[in-house]
Amino acid sequence: MQEEEEHVVPLLDVRGLRVDSASRGLLQGVDLTVEPERRVGVLGASGSGKSLTVAAVLGLLPPALRATGSVRLAGAEVLGVPAARRPPGARPGVVRQDSAGALHPLLPVGRQLALPLGGSRAFARARVLETLESLGFRDPGRIAGALPSELSGGMRQRVCLALALMTPSSLLVADEPTTALDVVTQAGVVSLLRDRTGPGTGRALLFVTHDIAVVAALCDELVVLSDGRVVEHAPVEDVLASPGHERTRELITAARTVEAHLYATAEAP
Numbered sequence: 001m002q003e004e005e006e007h008v009v010p011l012l013d014v015r016g017l018r019v020d021s022a023s024r025g026l027l028q029g030v031d032l033t034v035e036p037e038r039r040v041g042v043l044g045a046s047g048s049g050k051s052l053t054v055a056a057v058l059g060l061l062p063p064a065l066r067a068t069g070s071v072r073l074a075g076a077e078v079l080g081v082p083a084a085r086r087p088p089g090a091r092p093g094v095v096r097q098d099s100a101g102a103l104h105p106l107l108p109v110g111r112q113l114a115l116p117l118g119g120s121r122a123f124a125r126a127r128v129l130e131t132l133e134s135l136g137f138r139d140p141g142r143i144a145g146a147l148p149s150e151l152s153g154g155m156r157q158r159v160c161l162a163l164a165l166m167t168p169s170s171l172l173v174a175d176e177p178t179t180a181l182d183v184v185t186q187a188g189v190v191s192l193l194r195d196r197t198g199p200g201t202g203r204a205l206l207f208v209t210h211d212i213a214v215v216a217a218l219c220d221e222l223v224v225l226s227d228g229r230v231v232e233h234a235p236v237e238d239v240l241a242s243p244g245h246e247r248t249r250e251l252i253t254a255a256r257t258v259e260a261h262l263y264a265t266a267e268a269p
């Protein structure tokens with residue numbers, strides 16, 4: 001008897017995604033899947049197509065660009081459908097590099113966090129305080145009453161993560177969330193993302209970055225984009241041990257060079 005192959009339905013299934021401007025092709029047919037509770041890193045040099053791919057997943061492509069292909073999220077076709085018109089499960093939570101821009105500047109963060117929640121005010125407040133506390137805020141009541149401008153960059157990034165966790169979607173999209181942070185704060189955000197996504201959490205992660213070291217610390221799989229195409233998609237440890245594409249080798253070599261330089265600088269008298 002033939003052994004039955006395990007078939008996992010992807011949570012996110014991007015197929016043949018092309019994005020064209022009036023003058024040229026920007027994405028040349030991106031294929032990308034994220035299975036439930038997996039953490040997938042998307043790596044690529046500047047201009048390789050990471051932001052456009054994420055924008056298509058989030059429903060944020062600029063109207064002047066033409067997109068074809070398919071983006072299925074939690075069973076729904078969502079290519080070209082803005083987040084507000086999608087079923088709740090197909091509106092991913094998002095954490096971006098620009099935490100200040102992602103939050104309303106004049107609304108206390110507790111009120112912003114309560115917006116996606118239904119139920120009574122007391123229920124929403126309890127849920128907000130509990131989420132803030134679970135993300136390491138020692139005085140969640142004070143944070144809930146603060147304006148975004150009254151928080152540090154790292155604190156704002158944790159508030160954005162709290163906001164993303166309020167959404168009912170099983171996909172969290174993180175677009176360069178640690179780039180603007182110092183190394184210690186960066187490590188804290190990576191560790192929170194690791195706790196809140198992956199096996200047993202009910203959430204998968206699509207993590208976009210330039211930083212291969214962060215992908216190695218956080219992700220199960222790595223997708224490498226180059227010139228608007230996926231050139232490699234494999235488990236992280238396999239890619240690091242034996243990169244299958246020239247572009248991946250370049251990214252790994254570049255990361256090692258930076259690391260070696262940092263060590264040399266740190267050890268210099």
Ligand SMILES: Nc1ncnc2c1ncn2[C@@H]1O[C@H](COP(=O)(O)OP(=O)(O)OP(=O)(O)O)[C@@H](O)[C@H]1O
Pocket residue numbers: 021026044045046047048049050051052053062065
């Ligand atoms: N609105 C737009 N109109 C025309 N071209 C665009 C637009 N947005 C992006 N592009 C082009 O599409 C290509 C991919 O851009 P994208 O922003 O996805 O790259 P990226 O990998 O996210 O780069 P970075 O790491 O620098 O953010 C680039 O050549 C970029 O110039």
